[in-house]
Amino acid sequence: MSAVVEDIQRPERSKPLIARIDWVKASPWLYTIALFAIWEASVRVFDLPYTVLPAPSRIFAALYQYWSPIWKNSLQTLYTTTLGFLMAVVGGLALGLFIGWSKVIYAGLYPLMIGFNAVPKVAVVPILVIWFGIGAVPAMLTAFLISFFPIVVNVATGLATIEPETEDVLRALGAKKIDIMLKVGIPRSMPYFFGSLKVAITLAFVGSVVSETVASNYGLGNLMSSAQSQFNVPLVFAGLLALAVEGIVMYSIMAWVEKRMTGWAHRSTMSH
């Protein structure tokens, strides 16, 4: 759960600067800066060749130098990832509701889903290439396949964990299965659903980049694999950095959506 940051305005002006900084808000930035600083220092102290581990300064230089291809390929990756993710949202929600609907369907499909999820998606990419050729489609589908599972599981769990008392109260009033699902099951599974989006979006990036690396002429995955074949290690790292930024941005959007849509679940205790 999110920590509440108390913003107490102290009237005394005389307080030193160090006491007026909101350390909780500042710390993500400070830690990131510290990471890069330590990295930079280590590379310099141990005199590592840039083909092994380039210093951040070198990576930023590469980022500047290759800005145009990085920007284009980042957009491409973002595009395939987002499309695959959206497919996973729609498909995962639908299948999750379907699975959570009845115990029989749940029991029947669950082992299949687990087996399916255990298959490494890298191994699926060649099959997708046979079906759809190289390019954006396999990347999109890999993103879809990999991010779809957590959504299904979470939605189904939300539906399967309706309190028996609530169900009894409603059934005693003559509620049909559909009533219970609409009034209780679906609203109840929404926090699980929105929570799973945060996991799913990061996985979607994994899927699309893996596929781009193996079988595409576009995207950050492809950019990094060709940079690697030319021993342009700073560019590889620049690609990784771009991916990390995209990942953080998309994650924050999902976290924000989650908070907006299901604020009640964060303030209440969803125990029992």
Added chain:
Amino acid sequence: MTHLVSIENVDMRYGGASGTLAVADLTFKVDKGEFAAVVGPSGCGKSTLMRLVTGLHIPQAGNVIVAGQHVTEPVSIVGMAFQNPSMLPWRTTLDNILLPLEIVERHRKRLRAHRAEYVEKAEHLLEVVGLKDFGSKYPWQLSGGMQQRANLCRALIHEPQLLMLDEPFGALDAFTREELWCVIRDLHAAQDVTIILVTHDLREAVFLADKILVMSARPGRVLREHRVPFARPRDLEITYDQAFNDVVHQLHGEIANARRAA
């Protein structure tokens, strides 16, 4: 003729023919407007009894007749309240209370057109249980006792003829519990409702009920039926009377015996 609930020689077994027998040869009647309490050792099938009367379970043998009808499916003339208030956290208290109206056949059709009328009724109920002006609050903004009050409102909103309470105050502190006893007592006096209360608390049973059914250990059946002799309206003070404590004491002895017999 005036029996609202009539259970005759009912057997209920869970989990197929070789499963556990929860109640055996269960027989009792509750009159219209009566307040009955069911007490007994734990695992005596009190919850099964609740589910039989409401039609959530259909027995393998015997008859369950509620309001003159054989129960073969859930009967919507009942309201239920459990120990767990199970309010839905995404609805305000008022919307939680209105939930049964969205389900019960004869209300759901007119809910949209007559919403104001129903809201007024819910607000009246909230006032009766001492939750005036709390309707717009979310359940997680209420204390446990307040949630349980709201739970009672939800059980009563569709004007059930029969109110089934399953240890509704089990999780509350002693003072809140006594307050809610009085709320239930007043609801029963003011409205034309029959109540069956399942409880572990013998003082609660004696204070509230007209009739107390003592059940045996599993498989449950009714061992004895007591009439509670105290006149209504009852004041909380009577719980300190000798006569009151004698009844509680006697019940306690009977349940201890039933436990030993098991």
